Amino acid sequence: MKRTTRAGFIRRIGLSIAFAAAAAMPCAAMAEDAASYPTKPLRLLVPFPPGGAADVFARFIGDRLAQSWKQAVIVENRPGGGGVVATQVAVKAPADGYTLLVVTVGHAVNPHIQAKLPYDTLKDLQPVARIATLPSVLVVNNNLPVRNVAELIALARERQGKLTYASSGNATTSHVAGALFTSQARIQLMHVPYKGSAPAITDLIGGQVDMMIDPLVSSGPHIQSGKLRALAVSTAQRSPLAPDLPTLAEAGVPGYDFSSWFIMLAPTGVPAPIVNKITGEVARILAQPETREKFVQLGAEPGRGTPAELQAFLASEVKRYADVAKAAGMRVD
Numbered sequence: 367m368k369r370t371t372r373a374g375f376i377r378r379i380g381l382s383i384a385f386a387a388a389a390a391m392p393c394a395a396m397a398e399d400a401a402s403y404p405t406k407p408l409r410l411l412v413p414f415p416p417g418g419a420a421d422v423f424a425r426f427i428g429d430r431l432a433q434s435w436k437q438a439v440i441v442e443n444r445p446g447g448g449g450v451v452a453t454q455v456a457v458k459a460p461a462d463g464y465t466l467l468v469v470t471v472g473h474a475v476n477p478h479i480q481a482k483l484p485y486d487t488l489k490d491l492q493p494v495a496r497i498a499t500l501p502s503v504l505v506v507n508n509n510l511p512v513r514n515v516a517e518l519i520a521l522a523r524e525r526q527g528k529l530t531y532a533s534s535g536n537a538t539t540s541h542v543a544g545a546l547f548t549s550q551a552r553i554q555l556m557h558v559p560y561k562g563s564a565p566a567i568t569d570l571i572g573g574q575v576d577m578m579i580d581p582l583v584s585s586g587p588h589i590q591s592g593k594l595r596a597l598a599v600s601t602a603q604r605s606p607l608a609p610d611l612p613t614l615a616e617a618g619v620p621g622y623d624f625s626s627w628f629i630m631l632a633p634t635g636v637p638a639p640i641v642n643k644i645t646g647e648v649a650r651i652l653a654q655p656e657t658r659e660k661f662v663q664l665g666a667e668p669g670r671g672t673p674a675e676l677q678a679f680l681a682s683e684v685k686r687y688a689d690v691a692k693a694a695g696m697r698v699d
Contacts, residue, residue, distance in 0.1 A: 404464065407438040407440055408428075408440070410441050410468065411444055411456050412452065413444060413445060413448075413451065414535065415561060417562060417564040418534055419563070419584050420468050420470055422583055422584070423583075424497075431648075445535070448536040448537030449469060449472050454485060457484075463641070466494065467491070467630070469631055470538070470626050471687070472537035472539065473629075473680075474684045475691055479691050488680060492632055492636065492673065493680060494629075494631060494632050494641055494645055495630045495644065495673075496629050497669045498664075498666040499625050499628075499666065499667045499669060500581050500582060500626045500627075500664070501581075501582050501600055501601040501625050501626075502543050502580055502581050502601075503582050503585055503600065504598045505570065505596050507577070510577070510595075513595075513597075515597050515612075519553055519619075523553055526554060527554035528556070531547075531555045531556070531576065532570050533560065533566060534580075536559050542624070547579060547622065550622050558575050567588060567594075579624075583664045597611075598612050599613050600614055600624040605665050608665075630644075632644075652670075
């Protein structure tokens with residue numbers, strides 16, 4: 367049996383220490399990067415034009431992050447493809463925590479209505495934080511001869527597919543909510559997609575389209591001004607902002623329950639310490655009294671959940687909307 371010399375033993379110990387130190391270097395560098403992050407401006411992508419709910423929440427959080435971190439957070443609106451354009455930009459960005467993306471329900475619907483996505487919805491992006499959950503409201507043009515949901519359903523059946531519902535684009539929250547309404551109410555409506563919530567609401571007020579199920583944050587001011595007539599809220603519970611407004615389930619569509627969620631994603635591969643730092647800072651912002659007061663005014667509930675919990679939630683939503691898209695006959699027009 368070959369004996370190990372003292373010199374050889376010391377040499378092997380030295381090599382072991384060197385290898386251990388080398389292996390630890392990336393971890394140390396990662397921890398250091400997380401401690402100093404961010405050291406340059408961040409980009410926060412929004413898949414829709416300015417003025418919609420996703421844009422409102424992105425700008426709110428972006429402003430607060432900029433104040434906390436003393437780094438600019440540039441909100442970049444990249445509409446197109448029902449969210450696909452902005453999502454593809456995020457997927458291709460470096461996984462360093464400096465490019466983030468705000469998505470909503472359409473992110474979970476796109477795999478079921480797009481022929482082939484240029485990314486994997488669940489694998490190419492990782493959740494960072496849920497910003498908010500928001501009810502929507504069924505609104506109609508003031509000249510439409512209906513005062514409640516039952517009358518609207520009766521009119522839709524009478525006109526046999528001639529009534530129109532607007533959305534802020536294919537696979538957006540308003541498209542999903544409207545398609546779910548047609549399916550569960552057993553009526554036919556013509557879908558008219560727009561490039562954003564603002565032009566859709568403008569045409570709804572003008573009478574070019576008949577109705578829309580739109581997030582309360584963007585349609586609320588027009589309801590208050592009397593430019594639109596609200597018939598019902600989309601959630602299972604009434605909104606504290608409009609306690610006299612029935613839910614769609616109460617108003618004649620049993621089981622209807624829809625709310626918009628807004629989740630911040632990052633490219634897969636962003637180091638966990640950086641993800642956790644962003645998650646923690648967003649949670650701190652959402653817990654502030656002024657944030658809660660602002661969200662109450664918008665009819666929204668601050669988001670919560672760890673990245674792992676949000677990943678499981680997104681997976682369940684992708685699965686859920688497979689059935690919804692099929693039952694409602696959703697497709698990219």
